[in-house]
Amino acid sequence: MPHNPSGATDSDGRNSTPQANNDEPDGLKRIPGGLSTTGTPVDEILEDLRLERSGDLDWRGGRAFSLVYNADDPELERLQHEVAAMFLHENALNPFRYQTLLRMEGEILEMAKGLFGAGHAALTSGGTESIFMAVQTARDDARARGVTNPNLVCAITAHPAFAKACHYLGVEMVTTSCASDGRADPNAFAGAINDSTALIVASAPCYPYGVIDPIEEIASLARRTNKLFHVDACLGGYILPFWEALGEQVAPWDFRVEGVTSMSADIHKYGYSFKGTSTVLYRDHDLYQRQIFMYDAWPGGMYASASSAGTRPGAPIAAAWATLTHLGVDGYMRLDRRVLNATRGFRSAISDVAGLDVTSNPDLSVFEFGLAPDAPEDLDIAVIGDAMDDRGWNLDRQQGGLHVMLSPGHDRSVDAFRVDLAEAVTHRGAARDADHVYGGVVD
Numbered sequence: 001m002p003h004n005p006s007g008a009t010d011s012d013g014r015n016s017t018p019q020a021n022n023d024e025p026d027g028l029k030r031i032p033g034g035l036s037t038t039g040t041p042v043d044e045i046l047e048d049l050r051l052e053r054s055g056d057l058d059w060r061g062g063r064a065f066s067l068v069y070n071a072d073d074p075e076l077e078r079l080q081h082e083v084a085a086m087f088l089h090e091n092a093l094n095p096f097r098y099q100t101l102l103r104m105e106g107e108i109l110e111m112a113k114g115l116f117g118a119g120h121a122a123l124t125s126g127g128t129e130s131i132f133m134a135v136q137t138a139r140d141d142a143r144a145r146g147v148t149n150p151n152l153v154c155a156i157t158a159h160p161a162f163a164k165a166c167h168y169l170g171v172e173m174v175t176t177s178c179a180s181d182g183r184a185d186p187n188a189f190a191g192a193i194n195d196s197t198a199l200i201v202a203s204a205p206c207y208p209y210g211v212i213d214p215i216e217e218i219a220s221l222a223r224r225t226n227k228l229f230h231v232d233a234c235l236g237g238y239i240l241p242f243w244e245a246l247g248e249q250v251a252p253w254d255f256r257v258e259g260v261t262s263m264s265a266d267i268h269k270y271g272y273s274f275k276g277t278s279t280v281l282y283r284d285h286d287l288y289q290r291q292i293f294m295y296d297a298w299p300g301g302m303y304a305s306a307s308s309a310g311t312r313p314g315a316p317i318a319a320a321w322a323t324l325t326h327l328g329v330d331g332y333m334r335l336d337r338r339v340l341n342a343t344r345g346f347r348s349a350i351s352d353v354a355g356l357d358v359t360s361n362p363d364l365s366v367f368e369f370g371l372a373p374d375a376p377e378d379l380d381i382a383v384i385g386d387a388m389d390d391r392g393w394n395l396d397r398q399q400g401g402l403h404v405m406l407s408p409g410h411d412r413s414v415d416a417f418r419v420d421l422a423e424a425v426t427h428r429g430a431a432r433d434a435d436h437v438y439g440g441v442v443d
Contacts, residue, residue: 090314237265370401
């Protein structure tokens, strides 16, 4: 049973209010509630958590999508656990005190710059922070040019982190409709850009449909209008180079494209490290310098950081370095070949079911599927999603259908998915009205 925060129960097991100890020091009596009166033994906490966690999402079972990218690689997982424990207490706030972390972070950034052709890079805690940094640098660059009310132009498929960054940073977000294939429409961008535009954003790929926006066309537009252009590759950055090497068609999307000025790419997605590490990258030194914060008017000494975080836990940095170093090109090719096989298998299973179809033509291993144009009128994708839930699958819900994001471990689940999807279409009940949820708030 989970521990009772009140610290006491009566003889019937019901909560009871702990009695004040009159012998306690006066200072202790003034401590407000919230903490249990007495501490809880280690073994009791661990046992409670094991029991409670048994009902959480099983990300190793091959039936969960997004949130955790299961490399299904026991040796890699062993390495990550040991490295995390080794650097659990280190703090990269002052990397000069932890020379090993400083070296590892520097090598991570060199690997990232080499992979994407960037000139400069910084490590962040995740895609949202990387996106915040890119929006902040563009905003400050626009302010330096005399723009008082900067805006950001993107398609409706851009990640909500851009809306969040604009909200917090005082930037107007201007969204445009997509083309019929779900990709950003350069013509719509051209109509939305004005003198106040600080940043143009495209996705490689977008989360909802797994399609890569026309990066080269948008980059050409950015050059013609003299605008900064950010490619959000938080999702695809650490798989696309290997996807292309595996023989898949991938149009240029990174700093090989003239006009791309910044990029975001998450190591904790298809880089296969655990949460949370991401990279934000720049072509030019001057733009990167706008991200650097330095403050020397504090009696505590010089304060400087390359991102918004102050304290930075050492474990994610160390694990990201260990993951990149351990896998190398051959390791990523091995894992991403499994992702490719899983993608082909899942898409084949969907196309084999009459009335279902994959939305658009995804460029990667993330996509939506829903009802085909010729689907029977009594077929309801929400009902199919419920039926798959009942069979132990955890397909994400979107307004247009069901969403999957495939990892190496999903290659073991193709046959089961094929059988269960066919049965879910054949044997289904009434819709339970599940919500379309990506993130949430704990109050």
